[in-house]
Amino acid sequence: MAAADAPAGCKVVLASTVAKSLSSEVQEGLNQVGKAPLLVGFLANHDPAARMYADWTGKTCRESGFEFDLRQVDKEELEDQILAANQDDKVDGIIVYYPIFGNRQDQYLQQIVDINKDVEGLSHRYVFNMYQNIRFLDEAKLQKSILPCTPLAIVKILEYLHVYNPVLPYGNRLFGHNITVVNRSEVVGRPLAALLANDGANVYSVDIANIQNFTRGSGIKKKRHEVHDKDGWKLEDCVPLSDVVISGVPGDKFKFPTQLLRDGAVCINFSSEKNFGPEVKEKASIYVPAIGKVTICVLQRNLLRLIQNRRGPSVPSGTATEKPGTLEALTES
Ligand SMILES: NC(=O)C1=CN([C@@H]2O[C@H](COP(=O)(O)OP(=O)(O)OC[C@H]3O[C@@H](n4cnc5c(N)ncnc54)[C@H](O)[C@@H]3O)[C@@H](O)[C@H]2O)C=CC1
Numbered sequence: 001m002a003a004a005d006a007p008a009g010c011k012v013v014l015a016s017t018v019a020k021s022l023s024s025e026v027q028e029g030l031n032q033v034g035k036a037p038l039l040v041g042f043l044a045n046h047d048p049a050a051r052m053y054a055d056w057t058g059k060t061c062r063e064s065g066f067e068f069d070l071r072q073v074d075k076e077e078l079e080d081q082i083l084a085a086n087q088d089d090k091v092d093g094i095i096v097y098y099p100i101f102g103n104r105q106d107q108y109l110q111q112i113v114d115i116n117k118d119v120e121g122l123s124h125r126y127v128f129n130m131y132q133n134i135r136f137l138d139e140a141k142l143q144k145s146i147l148p149c150t151p152l153a154i155v156k157i158l159e160y161l162h163v164y165n166p167v168l169p170y171g172n173r174l175f176g177h178n179i180t181v182v183n184r185s186e187v188v189g190r191p192l193a194a195l196l197a198n199d200g201a202n203v204y205s206v207d208i209a210n211i212q213n214f215t216r217g218s219g220i221k222k223k224r225h226e227v228h229d230k231d232g233w234k235l236e237d238c239v240p241l242s243d244v245v246i247s248g249v250p251g252d253k254f255k256f257p258t259q260l261l262r263d264g265a266v267c268i269n270f271s272s273e274k275n276f277g278p279e280v281k282e283k284a285s286i287y288v289p290a291i292g293k294v295t296i297c298v299l300q301r302n303l304l305r306l307i308q309n310r311r312g313p314s315v316p317s318g319t320a321t322e323k324p325g326t327l328e329a330l331t332e333s
């Protein structure tokens with residue numbers, strides 16, 4: 001499209017741009033750690049999206065000073081393989097690509113990864129901390145808890161876009177924003193809605209069946225979010241209220257109804273498919289078409305955090321302790 005025909009108002013922000021701003025922080029962490037951390041990936045399914053993501057993670061890791069060992073294993077052998085990697089001192093982090101069995105056995109496998117090697121933050125303790133808005137692992141608030149990579153990548157993008165308002169205190173920086181999240185899976189959509197609401201946003205969480213409101217209440221008086229069903233609500237009810245819309249519907253059938261968007265909304269797609277058609281640029285102020293590169297940066301950041309947590313706190317006096325238990329305290333280096 002010639003520049004003169006381009007929609008005037010919309011800025012397309014690519015994940016690579018946001019990833020660049022995070023990678024200097026990752027490189028700094030890497031220098032402190034003083035070795036190439038080893039991430040082991042277990043692929044036990046034939047999902048092309050998982051394979052693509054795994055190959056891409058390997059390429060990015062090798063380019064940026066990390067080692068990545070992708071192990072293709074039979075699903076019946078995976079349990080023993082994970083336990084062996086838990087025991088292996090050379091292994092710093094473990095990522096298991098899901099779905100494998102596609103049922104509760106997958107939850108079982110998530111819980112057998114050593115919590116000190118769980119780069120995706122899927123262990124019960126990390127998940128509990130996230131939903132309860134508990135940001136540190138220790139009383140002294142020196143060891144940060146681990147957040148799931150894709151939801152945290154979206155938080156990092158919203159910080160980059162200045163949707164997080166630094167004039168407000170840590171932990172309240174999304175106060176005043178209405179955000180629609182289309183996807184409520186346990187791996188991305190539900191944790192994302194909780195994180196955004198814990199930071200002060202009023203979140204509409206949409207799945208195939210219904211819409212829920214995640215909120216800290218009027219004046220964000222509550223310490224952590226609560227959830228209310230919005231009976232009978234549809235996208236038509238929440239999208240026009242939302243200044244940020246985040247969509248992650250799998251498959252190529254779903255197309256987000258862009259005519260419902262508020263003028264100047266910020267739109268982010270995290271699905272492998274393009275949930276927003278090209279016409280999104282006629283309405284949005286900012287459009288982020290994909291986020292994968294940021295997710296991988298956050299994965300590397302989590303791996304460094306695990307190594308730092310394992311080595312024990314060596315936080316310079318007066319940094320982590322000064323900050324209240326906030327997501328920023330958790331997400332800042
Ligand atoms: N970019 C990244 O870093 C990542 C991207 N993904 C991608 O995100 C997408 C979603 O992955 P998962 O959450 O694991 O999928 P999932 O299948 O577990 O969940 C899909 C969610 O979308 C909802 N949904 C489906 N159709 C809908 C509709 N028509 N209207 C409203 N809601 C609808 C479902 O109710 C469910 O909450 C996939 O394309 C996946 O490849 C997943 C993980 C990381």
Ligand SMILES: Nc1nc(=O)c2c([nH]1)NC[C@@H]1CN(c3ccc(C(=O)N[C@@H](CCC(=O)O)C(=O)O)cc3)C=[N+]21
Pocket residue numbers: 015047049050053095096097098099120150270271272290291292293295
């Ligand atoms: N334990 C676990 N964690 C995962 O995070 C996980 C998983 N298992 N199993 C498989 C799915 C799939 N997945 C994707 C990551 C990035 C893109 C993605 O969107 N990548 C490109 C788009 C690529 C393209 O345009 O084709 C991007 O964001 O720029 C898609 C899918 C993570 N997964």
